[in-house]
Amino acid sequence: xISSNLSNRLIFIFSLLGLFVSSFLLYEYTITGPxxxxxxxxxxxVRSSVYSxxxxxxxxxxxxxxxxxxxxxxxxxxxxxxQKIIKKLQLLGAVAAVAFGVYLTFLEAFVIKAFCFWCVLxxxxxxxxxxxxxxxxxxxxxxxx
Amino acid sequence: xxxxxxxxxxxxxxxxxxxxxxxFFLSKGLSNVKSTEExxxxxIDYSRGEKIGSDSxxxxxxxFSDLQCPACLAAEPIVKKLRADYxxxxxxxxxxxxxxxxxxxxxxxxxxxxAGQQGKFWEIHDKxxxxxxxxxxxxxxxxxxxxxxxxxxxxxxxxxQDMAGNPVKSKIDSDVADGQSLGVNSTPTFYVNGHKVVLQxxxxxxxxxxxxxxx
Numbered sequence: 001x002i003s004s005n006l007s008n009r010l011i012f013i014f015s016l017l018g019l020f021v022s023s024f025l026l027y028e029y030t031i032t033g034p035x036x037x038x039x040x041x042x043x044x045x046v047r048s049s050v051y052s053x054x055x056x057x058x059x060x061x062x063x064x065x066x067x068x069x070x071x072x073x074x075x076x077x078x079x080x081x082x083q084k085i086i087k088k089l090q091l092l093g094a095v096a097a098v099a100f101g102v103y104l105t106f107l108e109a110f111v112i113k114a115f116c117f118w119c120v121l122x123x124x125x126x127x128x129x130x131x132x133x134x135x136x137x138x139x140x141x142x143x144x145x
Numbered sequence: 146x147x148x149x150x151x152x153x154x155x156x157x158x159x160x161x162x163x164x165x166x167x168x169f170f171l172s173k174g175l176s177n178v179k180s181t182e183e184x185x186x187x188x189i190d191y192s193r194g195e196k197i198g199s200d201s202x203x204x205x206x207x208x209f210s211d212l213q214c215p216a217c218l219a220a221e222p223i224v225k226k227l228r229a230d231y232x233x234x235x236x237x238x239x240x241x242x243x244x245x246x247x248x249x250x251x252x253x254x255x256x257x258x259x260a261g262q263q264g265k266f267w268e269i270h271d272k273x274x275x276x277x278x279x280x281x282x283x284x285x286x287x288x289x290x291x292x293x294x295x296x297x298x299x300x301x302x303x304x305x306q307d308m309a310g311n312p313v314k315s316k317i318d319s320d321v322a323d324g325q326s327l328g329v330n331s332t333p334t335f336y337v338n339g340h341k342v343v344l345q346x347x348x349x350x351x352x353x354x355x356x357x358x359x360x
Contacts, residue, residue, distance in 0.1 A: 002303065005149075009153075012153055012156075012157075016156070016157070016160050018158060019161075019164060023167070023168055026168060027167075027168050027171055030345075042215065043217050044214075044216035044219070045215040045216065045218075045219055047216075047348065048219035048220070048346075050218055053346075054281065057249070068161070071157050071160075074153065074155065075150060075153040075154045075157055076146050078149040078150040078153060079147065079150055080147075106221075112217065128359040129308070
């Protein structure tokens with residue numbers, strides 16, 4: 001298990017990584033040419049599917065909102081006075097993001113039948129963030145906080 | 146405020162400014178290109194390519210496509226819808242633009258053109274798209290393609306002759322050369338009455354056609 005401070009820094013670093021991935025994908029959504037897709041080559045198929053937008057919002061924007069939110073929370077987290085509520089929000093955000101990621105990855109595997117490298121990478125980043133949040137909570141719990 | 150809050154805060158702000166600026170300027174640069182592309186009417190030779198619909202149709206939709214490209218496959222439903230919705234008003238013209246990264250793209254184009262010599266271009270075109278996922282990953286597509294050609298009732302000997310012949314290959318080469326001179330660099334690329342359509346979604350193609358019909 002890792003300390004609360006270390007996990008917070010991990011959450012911060014991975015949120016920034018996620019921001020890079022989501023911003024890159026948003027940029028790729030604004031162009032019509034093929035997406036740079038390092039593994040698998042399914043990015044174009046995923047982008048052109050009906051699942052690339054939810055209620056008219058491009059999925060990468062949801063990713064940016066999540067990672068930005070998580071990054072802001074980890075900045076505020078270093079203030080001792082608000083840590084309890086921040087930790088709750090971090091858990092809530094990370095669980096929601098991973099659940100949404102599971103749904104999107106399920107769609108890629110069984111409905112669209114093509115994997116988009118950047119989407120899968122973003123899903124992995126969100127899982128790491130969730131693990132960091134959970135392991136810090138466990139550490140707090142073990143210490144009786 | 147703790148030192149950590151300040152450091153993390155500064156890093157976050159810098160990252161957001163960097164990313165926001167990057168996406169903004171790159172997209173802006175792109176939209177400038179788009180508007181000039183949209184404004185000009187491309188000089189397309191409408192005598193070339195495989196056609197569906199009348200030569201006197203009001204709207205001519207030219208598609209530069211690669212039979213192995215997944216995005217072209219994804220565009221198929223909307224192209225088919227155009228064919229069904231405007232049988233008399235729209236002429237659809239297919240031009241080959243096999244991309245180098247698609248290892249069987251050119252072979253598929255050769256098969257389709259050779260089938261065209263027997264009047265079955267569109268039948269094999271549809272079959273190739275339907276089965277794209279099955280043949281894209283194969284090392285050797287020959288047997289698969291021969292099976293497909295049997296399914297659409299092609300004469301195998303004539304097909305083999307045509308596939309090896311120069312007319313078919315030079316037709317594909319001239320499609321590619323025309324595409325390159327128009328500035329096509331990805332597939333599918335659509336022109337509606339000479340206007341390059343910049344697609345955010347495939348519905349934009351429908352919108353562009355509807356606009357041309359109103360003119």
